[in-house]
Amino acid sequence: MTEAQPATRRVAIDPLTRVEGHGKITLRLGEDGKVLQARLHIVEFRGFERFIQGRPYWEVPVMVQRLCGICPVSHHLAASKALDVVLGATPTPTANAVRRLMHYGQILQSHALHFFHLASPDLLFGFDSEAGRRNLQAVAAEYPELARQGVLLRRFGQEVIRITAGKRVHGTGSLPGGVNKAVTAADRDALAAALPEVLGWAREGVALVKRLHRERWELYESFGSAESGLLSLVGRDGRLELYDGVLRARSAHGALLLDGVDPARYREHFAEEVKPWSYMKFPYLTALGPERGTYKVGPLARLQNCDFIHTPLAEAERVEFREAHHGELTHAPLAYHWARLVELLHAAEVVGELLAAPELLGSELLARGERTGEGVGVIEAPRGTLIHHYRVGADDLVTSCNLIVSTTHNNQAMNDAVAQVARRYLDGVEPTEPLLNHLEVAIRAFDPCLSCATHALGKMPLEVVVVDAGGAEVGRAEKRGG
Amino acid sequence: MKGTFTLDGSEVPFHEGQTVLEAARDAGRYIPHLCAHPEFEPHGSCRVCTVKAEGRMAAACTLPAREGLAVESATDELRELRRGLVQLLFVEGNHFCPSCEKSGDCQLQAVGYALEVRSLHFPQLFPDRPLDASHPDVLLDFNRCILCELCVRASAEVDHKSVFALGGRGIDKHLIVNAESGRLADTSLSVTDTAVGVCPVGVILKKGRGFTVPLGQRTYDRAPIDAPPEKAGKP
Numbered sequence: 282m283t284e285a286q287p288a289t290r291r292v293a294i295d296p297l298t299r300v301e302g303h304g305k306i307t308l309r310l311g312e313d314g315k316v317l318q319a320r321l322h323i324v325e326f327r328g329f330e331r332f333i334q335g336r337p338y339w340e341v342p343v344m345v346q347r348l349c350g351i352c353p354v355s356h357h358l359a360a361s362k363a364l365d366v367v368l369g370a371t372p373t374p375t376a377n378a379v380r381r382l383m384h385y386g387q388i389l390q391s392h393a394l395h396f397f398h399l400a401s402p403d404l405l406f407g408f409d410s411e412a413g414r415r416n417l418q419a420v421a422a423e424y425p426e427l428a429r430q431g432v433l434l435r436r437f438g439q440e441v442i443r444i445t446a447g448k449r450v451h452g453t454g455s456l457p458g459g460v461n462k463a464v465t466a467a468d469r470d471a472l473a474a475a476l477p478e479v480l481g482w483a484r485e486g487v488a489l490v491k492r493l494h495r496e497r498w499e500l501y502e503s504f505g506s507a508e509s510g511l512l513s514l515v516g517r518d519g520r521l522e523l524y525d526g527v528l529r530a531r532s533a534h535g536a537l538l539l540d541g542v543d544p545a546r547y548r549e550h551f552a553e554e555v556k557p558w559s560y561m562k563f564p565y566l567t568a569l570g571p572e573r574g575t576y577k578v579g580p581l582a583r584l585q586n587c588d589f590i591h592t593p594l595a596e597a598e599r600v601e602f603r604e605a606h607h608g609e610l611t612h613a614p615l616a617y618h619w620a621r622l623v624e625l626l627h628a629a630e631v632v633g634e635l636l637a638a639p640e641l642l643g644s645e646l647l648a649r650g651e652r653t654g655e656g657v658g659v660i661e662a663p664r665g666t667l668i669h670h671y672r673v674g675a676d677d678l679v680t681s682c683n684l685i686v687s688t689t690h691n692n693q694a695m696n697d698a699v700a701q702v703a704r705r706y707l708d709g710v711e712p713t714e715p716l717l718n719h720l721e722v723a724i725r726a727f728d729p730c731l732s733c734a735t736h737a738l739g740k741m742p743l744e745v746v747v748v749d750a751g752g753a754e755v756g757r758a759e760k761r762g763g
Numbered sequence: 764m765k766g767t768f769t770l771d772g773s774e775v776p777f778h779e780g781q782t783v784l785e786a787a788r789d790a791g792r793y794i795p796h797l798c799a800h801p802e803f804e805p806h807g808s809c810r811v812c813t814v815k816a817e818g819r820m821a822a823a824c825t826l827p828a829r830e831g832l833a834v835e836s837a838t839d840e841l842r843e844l845r846r847g848l849v850q851l852l853f854v855e856g857n858h859f860c861p862s863c864e865k866s867g868d869c870q871l872q873a874v875g876y877a878l879e880v881r882s883l884h885f886p887q888l889f890p891d892r893p894l895d896a897s898h899p900d901v902l903l904d905f906n907r908c909i910l911c912e913l914c915v916r917a918s919a920e921v922d923h924k925s926v927f928a929l930g931g932r933g934i935d936k937h938l939i940v941n942a943e944s945g946r947l948a949d950t951s952l953s954v955t956d957t958a959v960g961v962c963p964v965g966v967i968l969k970k971g972r973g974f975t976v977p978l979g980q981r982t983y984d985r986a987p988i989d990a991p992p993e994k995a996g997k998p
Contacts, residue, residue: 335893335894336894337894337896337902337968337970337973339970339971339973339974340862340863340974343861343862343973343974344862347861446978447978448978452978453974453977456974456975461974461977462977674896676896676897677970677971678894678896
C-alpha cells in the first residue's frame with residue numbers, strides 16, 4: 282500500500298472469461314470503497330467482418346459458424362438466410378423444415394448446456410459455495426439424475442444437429458438457397474422415438490428452475506437486476522418465433538417501441554456506439570439514443586416480448602411465468618434461466634412438430650432466383666437476436682459484412698448487471714473469491730460464452746488486480762480453477 | 764514384357780513401361796503421391812511418392828519398374844520425409860480446411876491424414892494471394908495451390924488451350940493464367956474443361972457448388988485415400 286491513498290481505485294478482473302477469447306471486468310472504487318463504475322470489456326478482436334470480405338458467398342455459412350462452438354448453427358443459419366436474399370431464393374418447404382429442425386435442436390442443446398452444465402452448480406450449491414463444488418462433476422455426484430438428464434437433453438439436441446447438418450458441431454447442412462440433404466425416414470423415426478423422454482426431462486427441468494427461483498424469490502428477482510428495453514423476433518401473429526419473424530422491441534415497462542419491423546430494415550432502427558475501452562460495440566434503438574435506447578435480448582426478452590407460445594406445454598409455463606410476476610416485466614438476470622428452460626421445453630415440442638411434417642423428407646433442397654447483391658438474415662440464437670448482413674459483388678465475392686451478435690445486444694445490460702452486483706457485494710477493496718463468482722453468476726445468466734465456465738466448466742482462471750489512480754498495483758487476487 | 768519387383772518385401776507384378784507407382788497402384792498398393800495422375804505423364808515434381816530403391820531415393824512416379832528391383836516405401840524414414848514435404852506444402856499456402864469447400868475431397872488433406880500430419884511443424888508463411896473471381900463460372904483461389912501442374916498439363920494436353928502455367932521462380936513460383944490482363948475471364952477456359960475438374964486441392968472451383976455434397980458422402984468420407992483399392996476414395 283502506498284502512504285497517500287488516492288481518491289479512487291481501479292479493480293480489474295482480467296481475464297474474466299473466454300468467448301473464443303478474453304473478457305475482463307474493471308471496477309472503479311471510491312475512497313470509501315463504494316463502486317463508482319463497473320465495466321465489462323471484451324478485449325479480443327475477432328475480425329470476421331473483415332476477413333469474410335473477398336471470400337465467395339457460398340463459403341460464408343460454413344466459415345462464420347466458427348464464431349462460436351456453442352451455437353454455431355445460429356451463425357450457419359443466419360448467414361444462409363441472408364444469402365438466400367442475395368440469391369433471390371425462396372427456400373423450399375423441405376429446406377425450411379430441415380433448417381428449422383436444425384435450429385430448434387440447437388436451441389435445445391445450447392440451453393441444456395447453458396443451464397445444466399454451466400449455471401446449475403451456482404444455483405444448486407449457492408453463489409458463494411466452495412469453488413471446488415461449482416462444476417458439473419459435483420452436480421453429478423449430488424444430483425446424479427439431474428446431471429444425467431441435462432447431459433442427455435444436450436445429446437438429443439446435438440443428435441438433431443448431426444442428422445441435419447452432418448456433424449454435431451460445425452456441420453455444413455445449410456447452404457445459400459437451401460440445404461444439402463433432407464432427413465431420412467430412419468433418422469426421423471429414431472428422433473421421434475426418443476422425444477417423449479426428452480419432453481419429460483424438459484418438463485422436469487422447468488420444474489426445477491421454478492422451484493429454485495421461487496425458494497429464493499427476493500434474491501433471484503433482485504440480483505443484478507437493471508431495467509432496459511427488450512428486443513426479439515416474434516412471429517407475425519405475435520408468437521414466440523426463433524427462426525424467422527419480425528422485430529419487436531418494448532420499453533422496460535412493456536410499452537411497444539417497435540413492432541412488425543422487417544428485419545432487413547434493422548439499420549433504420551438501430552445504431553451501434555463504439556467505446557474506447559471495449560472491442561464490443563454498444564447497440565441501441567436509434568429513436569431513443571445511446572443512453573435510453575439499450576435493451577436486453579435472449580430468453581428473458583423473448584418470453585416477455587411475445588404474445589403467446591403456440592406449443593401447449595411451453596405456453597402454460599409462459600403464462601405461469603408472467604403470472605408469477607403479476608404481468609409486470611422482470612429484468613432479473615437470474616430469471617433468464619427460468620425463461621431459458623421454458624424455451625428448452627418449447628424447442629422439444631417444436632422438434633416433435635417438425636418430425637411429423639412430411640416435407641422434412643422431401644427432395645427439393647435448393648432454390649435459386651434473381652440476384653439482389655445484398656441480404657440481411659436475422660435469427661433468434663440461443664442467447665438472443667443475431668443479425669447477419671452481407672453485400673456480394675457480381676463476381677460472387679463478399680464485399681461487406683456486418684454482424685450484430687447476441688452478446689453485443691446484451692452488452693449494456695451485462696454491464697449494468699455487473700455494476701449492480703458489484704455495488705451489492707463488494708465490501709471494501711479486497712476482492713474475494715465469492716465476489717468474483719457473484720460477478721460470474723450475473724454474466725453467466727446472460728451468456729455462457731462470457732461466463733467463466735465456458736470452456737473449463739468453472740475452472741476459468743480469474744485475476745483481480747487492484748491499482749491506485751496512478752496505476753500502481755496495490756493488491757492482487759487470483760482464482761485458478763474451481 | 765512382364766516381371767515383378769518387390770515393394771516392402773512383397774512381390775508386385777508390372778508390365779513393360781510401367782513406373783513403380785503405376786504398378787503398385789494396379790496391384791492395390793498405396794504409395795502417397797500428389798502430382799501424379801493416371802491420365803497424365805509422370806511429372807516427378809512434388810516428391811511425395813519418394814521411395815528408396817537399391818539404396819537410392821527416387822520418385823516412384825518416374826522410376827521405371829524393373830525385374831527384381833527392391834523398393835522400400837512404408838518405412839519410418841520415408842514416412843518422415845513425406846510428412847515433411849506435405850507440411851511444407853501446407854505452410855507455403857493458406858490452407859484452412861474448416862471453411863474450405865474442397866475439404867473431404869482434397870488430396871492434400873487426404874494425404875495429410877494418411878501421413879498422420881498432426882501439426883504444421885514449420886512456421887506458416889501466410890502469403891497474400893488474392894482470388895480471381897472474374898470468370899462467370901470458375902473461381903481461382905490461389906491460396907491453396909501446391910504447384911502440381913495438373914491443370915497446366917490438362918489444359919495443354921487435353922483441352923488444347925494452355926490456359927494455365929507456372930510463373931516466377933523458387934518460393935515466388937505461382938500459378939498464372941494465359942491472358943494479358945492476368946484474369947481468368949480473359950482466357951478461353953470453359954467450366955467443362957478437363958483442367959477445371961483435375962485440381963487435387965481447392966484452387967480451381969466451379970462457382971456456387973461448394974458444400975452441396977453432405978458430410979459423410981464426400982470422397983474421403985467414404986474411405987481414406989490409403990484404404991485398399993476396392994474401398995479407397997477416388998477423387
